[in-house]
Amino acid sequence: MLNFFRSIRSSLMQEGKTGKYLKYALGEIILVTIGILIALQVNNWNEERKRQEEFALTIEQIYNVLEVEIQELLFIEYHSFQQNLYLDTLYNHQELLSPAMIPGILNYQEAEPSPFKTSIGFLLQNLKVKPGNTTEILLARDLTEYASFANLDFNRSEKLIKELLLAETIPTPDLIFGIGLNQGFLEMPGVFSETQILKSQAMITRPEVRAALIKAAVLHDSYSAEAFHIRELGEKLKGEIKKQFPQVKLLYENLGLVGDGSPNKDWGTDVPLVKISDEPSIWEAEIELVGGPVKFRENQTWNRNWGGRTFPEGHMDWQGPNIQVPAGKYRVILNLTEKTYEFQPLNP
Missing domain, CATH: 1.20.1330 (f41 fragment of flagellin, N-terminal domain)
Structure with a gap:
């Protein structure tokens, strides 16, 4: 390609007026070529970014x-x-x-x-x-x-x-x-x-x-x-x-507390928790519990659920036993990154 442009340039220098038109055409060719190369580079960059x-x-x-x-x-x-x-x-x-x-x-x-x-x-x-x-x-x-x-x-x-x-x-x-x-x-x-x-x-x-x-x-x-x-x-x-990839995060959604000890007193209606942070994955809620067994689950199904063996805090056990909670008002905190739960008593 470089030799091609050099030969055209040499011809232009020898051909007087006609060479001026050829020189103009050469400039157009160079601009178009540069444009194509830039477009290809941008497209490659976009494709790699998408990938x-x-x-x-x-x-x-x-x-x-x-x-x-x-x-x-x-x-x-x-x-x-x-x-x-x-x-x-x-x-x-x-x-x-x-x-x-x-x-x-x-x-x-x-x-x-x-x-x-x-x-x-x-x-x-x-x-x-x-x-x-x-x-x-x-x-x-x-x-x-x-x-x-x-x-x-x-x-x-x-x-x-x-x-x-x-x-x-x-x-x-x-x-x-x-x-x-x-x-x-x-x-x-x-x-x-x-x-x-x-x-x-x-x-x-x-x-x-x-x-x-x-x-x-x-x-x-x-x-x-x-x-x-x-x-x-x-x-x-x-x-x-x-x-x-430090930007990756845990993608839990619709975490809730359910059980006979919940305000709803059943195993079918969840009390929703609110996501406080992505990293670590913290979910919280202030809940008035009636006392009794409770568990945590996602999306109001039992596909992903957690229990625990201790109160007022402990490790979230996958499909674990019911957590026995006394009646009272609590700030409930789940740390899904560390797999821990905590029931913090709140003053009446």
Whole structure:
């Protein structure tokens, strides 16, 4: 291109008046060429800016998916561990348990987590990485690895304990993993007769029952370990995203308090909380509570809900137990970044 312009310039210098017109034409060509080059550069810049914005948006969505999945995995870890705590007591220190709880605990040993399947796969399809950008390439690689690894299907091939209970004509109600424990369903008045309770006590000493309990303990440990490894990877990725994209934030909405202890005295009508800040994600409300159990949830559904084990403050447990709150007026504060709650009493 440069040689072309030089040859035209040389011709113009040799051709007198005609060269003036050619010189003018050359100037027009140069201006048009420069305009095209500038337009191409601006278009490339706009396209790259759009790509960066879409990349950051997708990364924020992935960040929020990881946020939820980490809580789900912690739930699996915690309740698998709790199953083994009950199993250990049943196996080694039966005398510490209320006899009425033993049939329920035996049934609960074979309660299993719901299958865990990550949701970031669809989002990864929209992640457009810039060629040569090592940081983006490595992040996309690690996220893809998580997506291929983060799938757990909990399915026992046999239910040995329930078979043994049925052989003794002891009922085997389905107890939902985690929920059964959180809601205190292990002791079920009226479900088991006194004779059935005594039979379940006697079963613990039988070799086949003890062997089934040991097998259950091994499975609980494996479930907990699998969930731990995936959660560890998810937390690492979540931290890496926050480091590379500090502007990402948690995208919770419509947080509310619900329960018999709320002003509405039911589990269907939420008292809304107000978002105070994005980072950290703080939600608050001043609420006159009638006293009793309450929980927190998002969008007035139970898809995302949290309970707790202590009052007036504590850790938000994913699908956790009801929080028992005395009657009174409180400033309720949720920190969804740290997963904490607090009920601050207000003067009447």
